[in-house]
Amino acid sequence: MKYNIPRGTFDILPKDSYKWQFVMDSFRKVASRFGYEEITTPIFEVAELFERSSGESSDVVQKEMYRFSDRKERTFALRPEGTAPVVRSYVENHLDVLSSRTKLFYIGPMFRYDRPQAGRYRQFYQYGIEFIGSDNPYYDAEVIAIEMLWLKELGLKNLRLELNSVGCATCAADYEAALREFFRPNLDKLCPDCAKRFDIKPRRLLDCKVPSCKPFRSGAPAQLDYLDAHCKEHFAKVCDTLTAMDIAYTINPSIVRGLDYYTNTAFEVIYDGLGAQNSLAGGGRYNGLIEQIGGKSIPAIGFAGGFERLLIALEQEGIQLGTRPVPDAYLICLGDKARAGIMPYLNALRQKDVYVDYDPDKSSLKALFKAADTSGARFALIVGDSELEAKQVNLKNLQTGEQVSLPLDGGEAVVQVLKS
RNA sequence: GUGGGUGUAGUUCAAUGGUAGAGCACCGGAUUGUGGUUCCGGGCGUUGUGGGUUCGAGUCCCAUCACCCACCCCA
Structure with a gap:
């Protein structure tokens, strides 16, 4: 009997594995230069951890999670993302007591039951950064700077950093209410997907690709206009700090993170040339998450990036990634x-x-x-x-x-x- | 979950419905102690799988699986 690798997964063969090691080591070095230390959590967790944190309505939870139960009927899930497990560990191990500032990074496989496509797999490898312990906009910029500095050092050009703020919980709720008011009169003329999005995630109405939906969104309210004074100032300071660090960005109001726990800063690093899945990394602030999963109210920010896409981009630019060992x-x-x-x-x-x-x-x-x-x-x-x-x-x-x-x-x- | 494309040797690809081939790679040899070139030799592979049409299917039809691409979503 011959067996095949599961759909959407891949083997890293010797002809490539040295490249993966090179890139992973490179990330470790950059992260530690900023004071971040590695944390490794299990690849499966209680399913509820993700349901609570990512949001029951998110696609990740609704249709992309690998759930299974063990012999005692406990329901687990292969982790679809890295932040919730890190925060779980942070709370469980009382890392907040050791220091008021916690800088963590991780590297490892994530799992999502998606239809495979260029740059998209069911088991894929992510690197991620989590800063926990301050709402200071400096840290938003620091976290972004790690990613941008690293990619620059690797030699990647033609990158785009796109930035947005989704506001705090109250700004976000105000904005979504305004969006619904705006779209409600034309609700019956929108595509079926948009009709669903109207209830679940009205922000998604803004970037629907169905041509017939496009006309209805001209003049739609913008999130940035619905930020309260504090959120507005926070966002402005993030922008200023990035500018002071000589990190170029563009503001893209339609950046929406897929997971529910994001607040304020949201960003994405785009590399054209990856096909439809052109996002190299993405992340944002999650000030409410720690409290939500049983910790104290502690602000935090982080991001995650995909190694597969990074390797595709680096090879496309003809960048040498270490060398395969040869015998002496x-x-x-x-x-x-x-x-x-x-x-x-x-x-x-x-x-x-x-x-x-x-x-x-x-x-x-x-x-x-x-x-x-x-x-x-x-x-x-x-x-x-x-x-x-x-x-x-x-x-x-x-x-x-x-x-x-x-x-x-x-x-x-x-x-x-x-x-x- | 939806749509389009593609499945032939390890690999890249050929084969108007009529006996499945080539390049590369690999292995061996050219006086069993000095290599990379060259030459010679070495491949029956359930043509992804299962059905069907036909005298006859790699080729046509159906199903299924896998891969690629896109929608969706995101790393």
Whole structure:
């Protein structure tokens, strides 16, 4: 019986895995430069955690969550996003007591039952940042700065940072009420999707792509006009701080985050050239979430980004992502005696941190050299019965063809050449 | 969940309804101790799967699965 990988998932094969490691390490380094520390939570949680935090009406909860129950009929879900688990852990482990400011980042797989598409998978890998403990607009900018600085360092150009504010809970409610008033007269003329959105998430009416819906939204109220004084000032300060940090952005009033817990700042990093799924990262402030899932009322902000899309973008720009390891040397062993006698030497080299490739199944010199070439090793170590007898090893530079005879000692002589 | 496209060797692709092929890759060999070039040799693959039409199906029809793209949604 042959088996297939589950739909919407993928294997990271050796020819690519070094790139993933490179990018993940790179993110870890940048995050720690800003004082953020890694947190790892389980890939499944009690389903209710997501239902409560993301919102019962959100698509993520309604149709995209992998739910399952265990043998004791407890209902769990594979995590569809990273923020709720981090906040759960924050509350559960009383991280707020240790410090009033908590800086966390995470890396790991998320799961969403979606129809796969370019840049969209059912199991996908995210990196994320969460700052917990202050409503200061500086932190909104800091969190955004991490992402933008990182992408810039990786060499990514043609990025767009889009910014919006959805206000606090009361501003948002005021605005949604205004939107409903605005659309209500034409409700019966809107597409069926919009009719649903009218009740659940009226903001979505603003970016419906059905042509017949478009005319009805000219003159619609804008969220930014419905911010109260405090929210308005907060947003202005975020903008100012970004400008002071030399981070370019555009304000896009139609940015809506999919999850219910967002307040105030919402942002998205767009890279054109990814197809329809052109969002590299997105996030925002969630001042009410911690209290909502059992903690104190503590403001926070964060974002998450997708590694698959980032890798697509980086490769599209022709950016080199580390290099696949190649052997320092390839050991060519001729004769049964040599093969048996060489083990201590092979072992010694590896203990000295030399990457030596060796294949005991190949015996013809031609095949061995061919293998040495394709391995990418710069050097071949050639040992036959006579060399073993004389305690010598031939070290051949595969590029120049130069060959020298060195003592077959504990590896010191060879290491000296290899590392030079 | 809805729509469109595509499924042939490890891979990239051929094959007017009439015997399934090629390039690349891979393995071996060209006096069993010095490679990358060249030459020679090596492939029966349930043509994704299951039905149907036909004397005959990789080719036409239906179903199913998978992949790609888009809607939706988002990372």
